[in-house]
Amino acid sequence: MINLADLQGNILRGYTKKPHVRYLILEVVDRSAARLWLAASVSGRNGVPQITSGDWGENKPDTCFNIGLTYEGLCALGTPSASLKMFPNEFVEGMTARALKLGDVGASAPEKWPAPFNEPKRIHLIATIYAEKFEQLNEVQKRALPDEKAFRLLGTREGYNFPGDFVHFGYRDNITQPRFEGVHDPERYPDRQPRAPLGTVLLGHPTNLEGLMWRVPHPVALGHNGTFNAFRVLKQHVADFERYLDRAASYLLEHPQGYELLPRGEEEKIGKGPSRRAALREIVAANLCGRWRDGTPLALSADAPDPNVDLTDFDYVGVGDARCPHGAHIRRCNPRGGQIVQRIANNSRRLVRRGVPYGPPYNPDGPLYDPAKPYDGDEPERGLLGNFIGASLGAQFEAMSCDWLNLGLQDPRITGSNDPISGTNDPGTSWFDLPLKSGDTIRLHGLPEFVSTRGGAYTFLPSLKAIEYLGSPM
Amino acid sequence: MPSDEGVLDRLVDWVHTTDVFKCVASWTLVPYWARRTPVKPLPGGPHPSFQHGDNVQCMMNLIMPLKVKSPIGRAEAALAIAKNKDAIYAGLNNVGTVHFARFVIVGDNICMFSVYDGDFTNYIRDFIATIGEVFNEVVKLVEGGKKVIPCEKNVEAFIQWVHEHDLYQVPDTATDFLRDQEDLKGDRAVSPVDDDLTLLPRKLVLQLRANANISLGSGYRAYPGFSVAQVRKHLKLGW
Amino acid sequence: MVDTSTAKQLVQAIIDNLEQPVPGRRPVHTIGVGVKGEFVASDVACTYCIAEHFNGKPVRVSVRFSNGLGGVNQHDGWSDVRGMATRFHISGERGSDLIATTLGEFFVRNVDDFFEFSKIAKREKYERRPWWRKVWDLLQLKIPPRNPYPDETKNVDEGALRYANRHRFAQLGIFQVGLIGAPESYARASYHAVHTFWVTAPDGVRRPVRFSWQPVAGVRNTDPKAVPRDRYLFDELRDRLQRWPARFMLMMTIGEEGDALDDPTKPWPGTRIRVVMGTLTLLKVSEDQEADGERISFNPNRLAPGIEVSNDPILEARLGAYEVSREMRGGCPFKWR
Numbered sequence A: 001m002i003n004l005a006d007l008q009g010n011i012l013r014g015y016t017k018k019p020h021v022r023y024l025i026l027e028v029v030d031r032s033a034a035r036l037w038l039a040a041s042v043s044g045r046n047g048v049p050q051i052t053s054g055d056w057g058e059n060k061p062d063t064c065f066n067i068g069l070t071y072e073g074l075c076a077l078g079t080p081s082a083s084l085k086m087f088p089n090e091f092v093e094g095m096t097a098r099a100l101k102l103g104d105v106g107a108s109a110p111e112k113w114p115a116p117f118n119e120p121k122r123i124h125l126i127a128t129i130y131a132e133k134f135e136q137l138n139e140v141q142k143r144a145l146p147d148e149k150a151f152r153l154l155g156t157r158e159g160y161n162f163p164g165d166f167v168h169f170g171y172r173d174n175i176t177q178p179r180f181e182g183v184h185d186p187e188r189y190p191d192r193q194p195r196a197p198l199g200t201v202l203l204g205h206p207t208n209l210e211g212l213m214w215r216v217p218h219p220v221a222l223g224h225n226g227t228f229n230a231f232r233v234l235k236q237h238v239a240d241f242e243r244y245l246d247r248a249a250s251y252l253l254e255h256p257q258g259y260e261l262l263p264r265g266e267e268e269k270i271g272k273g274p275s276r277r278a279a280l281r282e283i284v285a286a287n288l289c290g291r292w293r294d295g296t297p298l299a300l301s302a303d304a305p306d307p308n309v310d311l312t313d314f315d316y317v318g319v320g321d322a323r324c325p326h327g328a329h330i331r332r333c334n335p336r337g338g339q340i341v342q343r344i345a346n347n348s349r350r351l352v353r354r355g356v357p358y359g360p361p362y363n364p365d366g367p368l369y370d371p372a373k374p375y376d377g378d379e380p381e382r383g384l385l386g387n388f389i390g391a392s393l394g395a396q397f398e399a400m401s402c403d404w405l406n407l408g409l410q411d412p413r414i415t416g417s418n419d420p421i422s423g424t425n426d427p428g429t430s431w432f433d434l435p436l437k438s439g440d441t442i443r444l445h446g447l448p449e450f451v452s453t454r455g456g457a458y459t460f461l462p463s464l465k466a467i468e469y470l471g472s473p474m
Numbered sequence B: 001m002p003s004d005e006g007v008l009d010r011l012v013d014w015v016h017t018t019d020v021f022k023c024v025a026s027w028t029l030v031p032y033w034a035r036r037t038p039v040k041p042l043p044g045g046p047h048p049s050f051q052h053g054d055n056v057q058c059m060m061n062l063i064m065p066l067k068v069k070s071p072i073g074r075a076e077a078a079l080a081i082a083k084n085k086d087a088i089y090a091g092l093n094n095v096g097t098v099h100f101a102r103f104v105i106v107g108d109n110i111c112m113f114s115v116y117d118g119d120f121t122n123y124i125r126d127f128i129a130t131i132g133e134v135f136n137e138v139v140k141l142v143e144g145g146k147k148v149i150p151c152e153k154n155v156e157a158f159i160q161w162v163h164e165h166d167l168y169q170v171p172d173t174a175t176d177f178l179r180d181q182e183d184l185k186g187d188r189a190v191s192p193v194d195d196d197l198t199l200l201p202r203k204l205v206l207q208l209r210a211n212a213n214i215s216l217g218s219g220y221r222a223y224p225g226f227s228v229a230q231v232r233k234h235l236k237l238g239w
Numbered sequence C: 001m002v003d004t005s006t007a008k009q010l011v012q013a014i015i016d017n018l019e020q021p022v023p024g025r026r027p028v029h030t031i032g033v034g035v036k037g038e039f040v041a042s043d044v045a046c047t048y049c050i051a052e053h054f055n056g057k058p059v060r061v062s063v064r065f066s067n068g069l070g071g072v073n074q075h076d077g078w079s080d081v082r083g084m085a086t087r088f089h090i091s092g093e094r095g096s097d098l099i100a101t102t103l104g105e106f107f108v109r110n111v112d113d114f115f116e117f118s119k120i121a122k123r124e125k126y127e128r129r130p131w132w133r134k135v136w137d138l139l140q141l142k143i144p145p146r147n148p149y150p151d152e153t154k155n156v157d158e159g160a161l162r163y164a165n166r167h168r169f170a171q172l173g174i175f176q177v178g179l180i181g182a183p184e185s186y187a188r189a190s191y192h193a194v195h196t197f198w199v200t201a202p203d204g205v206r207r208p209v210r211f212s213w214q215p216v217a218g219v220r221n222t223d224p225k226a227v228p229r230d231r232y233l234f235d236e237l238r239d240r241l242q243r244w245p246a247r248f249m250l251m252m253t254i255g256e257e258g259d260a261l262d263d264p265t266k267p268w269p270g271t272r273i274r275v276v277m278g279t280l281t282l283l284k285v286s287e288d289q290e291a292d293g294e295r296i297s298f299n300p301n302r303l304a305p306g307i308e309v310s311n312d313p314i315l316e317a318r319l320g321a322y323e324v325s326r327e328m329r330g331g332c333p334f335k336w337r
């Protein structure tokens, strides 16, 4: 059994009751002051907010507080070079150096990221505050940064969980997370995927690849039970997304096989009234994601959303294989037990995801966007503050990003296409196949890039022991 | 014909095509310029790219010096491969992204050349997971291999070690070789610049001094752009 | 549309750099030979492009091979870019042109570059480099420049090199020109159309592509150390075609997102999908060289429906420049689309 009190709480918990989230992006000013601060954070001494662990005991914390360190941050804190050498390459190089692997090119290229992400070497520590009420964010921030002795605030990012776990683009998110061996996890929906070994998310434990262990940086107090996080600021082009659904719907209205996708007379089933166009839009949206916007998985209910089907208990075999597009976002990210080229990789690239939307919600009926008059001004910046957590950035987050999301190597039917939602698509060459009952497909073209990267960093999420270690006097 | 063509003229034109000149230059001029204008060895493996075509049919060219430099050492290496035929096929079929893999002994080196799809680290990691034992048996015969085996317990170090043995792939277009060198120096200047294109031969010579084994280009492909699984699927071989 | 003043300036810039004007002839690619042939598309060509000449039925083709240099002096054996301009004769007396050269990438990106290049790369005196300077080159591990050809007193090599040293985008093109040599036969070289075009498939999908001709007989250059011959390419081609037709495969490379679509100086890597679009069979050197070698006029923007230009500024500039040049030399007009 793992000692939850030694883990930072955001690794295994979603903090779902605390919808307000703020990221403080910090630079170490003074090594000793920063180390004192870390030492204080373990127990919450001297007014420094206490790091929330995975064990809440009797009393739920009012607010949660967690930290991640970049490689530069570890250096700035004076971590011994023998320890630094044991961190994996991708973490040492940092997210911006991995841009090509992650598809951060064009509008997403690190050179275009706004401050503070334009100076990645200065980002040392990212602290996250989770709160029920907005005011609490300020209060905790004040306690965390009473002055500039230990840290300088380079910037903040702030998000808010919309009710019902909806995210921009209108999908319900926060449904699937890996369930771990030996961790009691009442929050999670049961599914038929094998429980993930703890090494999927914590250093020092067996991984999903038989016999393989990731390197644990020494000393044990530093590395053991730590993990890595890819923090991503992902801008979502919501108006473009909705416009694309319009265009795809128009195309399908004319398409000779469009009736196979939506038999005449069944429009209302989709839940958007009698309009065939509105129904087709929803069908496209559902196929791009692999879930209807309400969360219903296509693998279980491909013809219409259905509040009665299970949200997670499905697999891509049999009907689930046939009716969920091979290129759908959730299938690319997690092919589950379905057939993939790299058979050895089934279930091995799983990620814990902690995301929160940022920017104002999008209202298709409001003044921002009118399908009849396509919106052509500047859309306010909105998107997702995503955290993709796993014990190996290379074997999980990066492996998923470069081979599955952006090349489609896992299935010859999608190889050469990118993820329809988060991939680096170019309308000139992008495509996506909608499966039909007959086994045929209708190919959609012209998907633009719906998501652009606007910042991010690879961080190490140290265990509480490690924070104590890093906070000890040098 | 211009009349200024004298004896010296013809001598100079002739001399630099002779092996003697090349030999002498290799011993004198090359070390001199290597000291005056040092170059770093360029990193091995395919050039990083997010584009699809560049991420299928990638080349790996490993040249690994054997510890025992004798027929016995070479035979050991041959045996290590031969007795693992089943393991190698199992890896090939289960990882599913390798077009061809070849083992070759050249001098006292065991070489492994392969054509694979997707990211290099994923490829090696998946192989460690399936046939790590074969890697261990081969790598233990190689200079410096001891410290990265068993590969299952040294995944990151092993992948790094393999990457370091992977040959630099000279770009297919000559002048991109200059771009590689500029990249390594962090020089991303655009026009106008003050280059000297006539230095290309010297730069190539010096790179080959720093990096004796290289791959000439990234390979010539008869059906570029397709993955193993796409080929198998289209040929109806199952994937 | 066509900016005639720019077009005129472009042509003038070329004319200004000639040894002597060549009234009534092309200011570049002046020396050329017209050939007749036939093109048959491959079985898959029509699935990528709806243009008529890719539908699989044999189409009549006019080809003009040329030496790149401007001027009436013929120097087949000099190292020089060669041209292969092709017209596919499609129904309604219309044509679709494809103009290619042995140079894989161009050396300027746009019209402004071209003018700057024309200024810097003027014809200059070209002499044998003195032996002591060659020794100095060798000591620096440089390769001394080649000796001038007999009769060669001026060329643009020095200026082109200066230009390349200023502009990295030009280096590939100019470096390749330096190595290009002379083919043993017009039928033994590969020719590249350099620019990106968009082709439309029957299902409406548009793809960015680049075209190249590849000789079935294979690529072969003359020995660069031998004394160059001034005239052999026409006779060689005539003799060759009398014996046996010469064939070329039309290869089409499909671009990907991230590939240079509008920049002819940037190569596409060999890892892109490559499709065989058909086979060209050259049947005979035309008897009427005045019509088929001289008056005939090509334009890279003359394209059958189903093929479109990209936004490559050089391709766009050629639209006007080739028309201006044609008018100046009294070339034969041809239907647009």
Ligand code: HEM
Pocket: A167, A168, A169, A171, A172, A173, A174, A175, A176, A177, A234, A235, A236, A289, A291, A329, A330, A331, A333, A334, A351, A353, A383, A384, A388, A397, A400, A401, A405, A421, A422, A451
């Ligand atoms: C703004 C960009 C993105 C949006 C809007 C988005 C949206 C979604 C939605 C709606 C789901 C289904 C909800 C669920 O199953 O919990 C989902 C699942 C998932 N996404 Fe994303 N996503 C985005 C980016 C990414 C990226 C960049 C990655 C990975 C690198 C990723 C990895 C995953 C994974 C692993 C799942 C779970 C799939 C499963 O286990 O079935 N997502 N995403």
Ligand code: HEM
Pocket: C010, C011, C014, C025, C026, C027, C028, C029, C032, C064, C065, C066, C082, C083, C084, C085, C099, C100, C101, C106, C111, C114, C192, C193, C194, C264, C296, C297, C298, C314, C317, C318, C321, C322, C325, C326, C329, C331
């Ligand atoms: C700004 C750039 C360019 C300019 C101003 C230019 C100008 C010209 C002109 C004025 C002619 C004579 C046309 C006639 O009188 O019919 C010509 C011919 C030719 N050009 Fe260009 N050109 C340019 C770029 C290129 C490129 C990129 C290619 C490579 C494909 C090329 C290949 C040729 C060939 C093969 C011919 C001979 C055509 C024939 O046989 O009729 N040119 N060029």
